[in-house]
Amino acid sequence: MDRTGELSEAVHDSAFYRWFGLRLGDVEPGVVTLHLELAEHHVNIQGLAHGGVLATIADAAMGLAVRSAVEPGRRHVTVAMDVHYLRPVARGALSATGRAVRVGRELAFAEAEVADERGRSLVRASGTYSVSRPTED
Amino acid sequence: MDRTGELSEAVHDSAFYRWFGLRLGDVEPGVVTLHLELAEHHVNIQGLAHGGVLATIADAAMGLAVRSAVEPGRRHVTVAMDVHYLRPVARGALSATGRAVRVGRELAFAEAEVADERGRSLVRASGTYSVSRPTED
Amino acid sequence: MDRTGELSEAVHDSAFYRWFGLRLGDVEPGVVTLHLELAEHHVNIQGLAHGGVLATIADAAMGLAVRSAVEPGRRHVTVAMDVHYLRPVARGALSATGRAVRVGRELAFAEAEVADERGRSLVRASGTYSVSRPTED
Amino acid sequence: MDRTGELSEAVHDSAFYRWFGLRLGDVEPGVVTLHLELAEHHVNIQGLAHGGVLATIADAAMGLAVRSAVEPGRRHVTVAMDVHYLRPVARGALSATGRAVRVGRELAFAEAEVADERGRSLVRASGTYSVSRPTED
Numbered sequence: 001m002d003r004t005g006e007l008s009e010a011v012h013d014s015a016f017y018r019w020f021g022l023r024l025g026d027v028e029p030g031v032v033t034l035h036l037e038l039a040e041h042h043v044n045i046q047g048l049a050h051g052g053v054l055a056t057i058a059d060a061a062m063g064l065a066v067r068s069a070v071e072p073g074r075r076h077v078t079v080a081m082d083v084h085y086l087r088p089v090a091r092g093a094l095s096a097t098g099r100a101v102r103v104g105r106e107l108a109f110a111e112a113e114v115a116d117e118r119g120r121s122l123v124r125a126s127g128t129y130s131v132s133r134p135t136e137d
Numbered sequence: 138m139d140r141t142g143e144l145s146e147a148v149h150d151s152a153f154y155r156w157f158g159l160r161l162g163d164v165e166p167g168v169v170t171l172h173l174e175l176a177e178h179h180v181n182i183q184g185l186a187h188g189g190v191l192a193t194i195a196d197a198a199m200g201l202a203v204r205s206a207v208e209p210g211r212r213h214v215t216v217a218m219d220v221h222y223l224r225p226v227a228r229g230a231l232s233a234t235g236r237a238v239r240v241g242r243e244l245a246f247a248e249a250e251v252a253d254e255r256g257r258s259l260v261r262a263s264g265t266y267s268v269s270r271p272t273e274d
Numbered sequence: 275m276d277r278t279g280e281l282s283e284a285v286h287d288s289a290f291y292r293w294f295g296l297r298l299g300d301v302e303p304g305v306v307t308l309h310l311e312l313a314e315h316h317v318n319i320q321g322l323a324h325g326g327v328l329a330t331i332a333d334a335a336m337g338l339a340v341r342s343a344v345e346p347g348r349r350h351v352t353v354a355m356d357v358h359y360l361r362p363v364a365r366g367a368l369s370a371t372g373r374a375v376r377v378g379r380e381l382a383f384a385e386a387e388v389a390d391e392r393g394r395s396l397v398r399a400s401g402t403y404s405v406s407r408p409t410e411d
Numbered sequence: 412m413d414r415t416g417e418l419s420e421a422v423h424d425s426a427f428y429r430w431f432g433l434r435l436g437d438v439e440p441g442v443v444t445l446h447l448e449l450a451e452h453h454v455n456i457q458g459l460a461h462g463g464v465l466a467t468i469a470d471a472a473m474g475l476a477v478r479s480a481v482e483p484g485r486r487h488v489t490v491a492m493d494v495h496y497l498r499p500v501a502r503g504a505l506s507a508t509g510r511a512v513r514v515g516r517e518l519a520f521a522e523a524e525v526a527d528e529r530g531r532s533l534v535r536a537s538g539t540y541s542v543s544r545p546t547e548d
Contacts, residue, residue: 010182016190019178041156044200045147051215051264052196053153056189063181063188077225078188079518080491080539082356083218084383084400086376101398102360106517106543107490109358109398124375124383124400126358127188128491128539132517216381217354217402219493221520221537223513238535239497243380243406244353246495246535261512261520261537263495265354265402269380284456290464293452315430318474319421325489325538326470327427330463337455337462352462355494362488401462 003029003068011064022060030069030100034061037093048088049122054114055083058125061098062110066129069100069108076108079128086124092117106132140166140205148201159197167206167237171198174230185225186259191251192220195262198235199247203266206237206245213245216265223261229254243269277303277342285338296334304343304374308335311367322362328388329357332399335372336384340403343374343382350382353402360398366391380406414440414479422475433471441480441511445472448504459499460533465525466494469536472509473521477540480511480519487519490539497535503528517543 004027011017011024021042025033036042036057044050059081066076098112108131114123141164148154148161158179162170173179173194181187196218203213235249245268251260278301285291285298295316299307310316310331318324333355340350372386382405388397415438422428422435432453436444447453447468455461470492477487509523519542525534 014182015178016181016187020189041152044153045151046212046214048214050153050193050197051200051218052157052189052193055192055196055218055220056187059189059192060187075183077183077185078220078222080222081188081192081220082400082493083192083215083220084402085215085217086383088214102395107541109360111398121376124385126356126398126400128358130518219356219537221539223520239532244404246497248535258513261522263493263535263537265495267381288456289452290455290461294463315426318427319425320486320488322488324427324467324471325474325492326431326463326467329466329470329492329494330461333463333466334461349457351457351459351499352494352496354496355462355466357466357489357492357494359489359491 003027007064007068020056022057025095027068030065031097032061032064032068033095033097035093035095038091048090051085054085054123057094057096058083058112058114058123059127061096062112062127063129065098065100065110066103066108066131069103070131074131074133077130079130081125081127083123083125087120087122089116089122103131106130140164144201144205157193159194162232164205167202168234169198169201169205170232170234172230172232175228185227188222191222191260194231194233195220195249195251195260196264198233199249199264200266202235202237202247203240203245203268206240207268211268211270214267216267218262218264220260220262224257224259226253226259240268243267277301281338281342294330296331299369301342304339305371306335306338306342307369307371309367309369312365322364325359328397331368331370332357332386332388332397333401335370336386336401337403339372339374339384340377340382340405343377344405348405348407351404353404355399355401357397357399361394361396363390363396377405380404414438418475418479431467433468436506438479441476442508443472443475443479444506444508446504446506449502459501462496465496465534468505468507469494469523469525469534470538472507473523473538474540476509476511476521477514477519477542480514481542485542485544488541490541492536492538494534494536498531498533500527500533514542517541
């Protein structure tokens, strides 16, 4: 099974992705796009998409991008994440594109952008991922 | 109504908090604790609490801590957040304590720690929040 | 005087830039490049360029990029900075390119990349800057 | 030679520390304080301590704190750093205290605070450090 198929299956089987409403979009090696239609429960007390919701789709897109760039059998665990909120958003369809910028022997570095339907950048994020083999852990 | 009552009501009325499973714990001015019982849908493909879930409870605790420290009527919008993952966690009850470290005229800075049932630190986070009055925006 | 001239003069007059060894390169509105020839005193105990040195040229390039993108008379003060170290470097000529990604009424967001002589990315950084007018402060 | 002596010697022999003006203060296992007397060349175009200067003393204090907490022979290389600027400072004596919060097999996490003479917090920072043994690299 190719990488797209493997990721699709993993996402499809995931209670987390279903609960969150995340759908897998385009997959290339090292670049993965996710989609989220904002619902009422994604919105904070002030009527805007919750910062944690936007952080989650950025982290998910970066994690899958890293996963798509390493050989099967290596884990990807988030070590640290930075999220910058450029514009608030209240509703609509969001897309998050994660990109593995550098994959090393132990660590990977990825970046993500979350955009609204009109392609405006809402969030820029970056993440550090541990990609050691499970047996090394 | 006091600050604790105001936050309790806001959280109780929030579709986001219900959906996520977040419950409000202790509230002091500038310090707010949230609780989350990890469920199957909070867990990633690898069986560990999703980085975005942990980021969300940290952001929520920091945002409420900032809200509890500013006068009513000022917004709190996340400008940026850093999340550091110290230990993975697979199940159990988590608590996140947010603390408003500094509240200025336009910006606030907060920190959060997410811990497991045994009090072990899982996540350390910090956030920058815009706290301008709505009319100034 | 145009923006490039204004930045050149400011950098030329700066004791900080002389001490650090930073030279101004290309300037476009919102995009500024700085150059640094690594010297013995930029290197840490382990023989590699100090993390703070690399953070400094990233911050300086982002700050000038923001300055080049706002009207004269507005300050730019670093609110927060994230720095990611992708590859160590021991010697040679570095260049840092800062880019103002978004400039708002109160805050600006910028990104920077530090590269070595062969163009390899050593550092990716992002920064949040306060750009309020001095009289508003 | 004990850890304090070893760090003192390393700092004393370092061209970087001399150039920057950094002096080693208290050293305990996992907690290291550095001192810096702000000079004209530490100040930016706007008359305030440069963001990079403050980031550097935070990174240096965290790096030494990590070094003081791991066995001799392990490197400490900055993987990522977040710096939050709470108050500007123009002059005087600064101190930076770094603290190793968690040291793992491959990674360490540290935090730092930079304060002015009156003990007011100027900067809060956190850093991720690679602490692998050289031979594993």
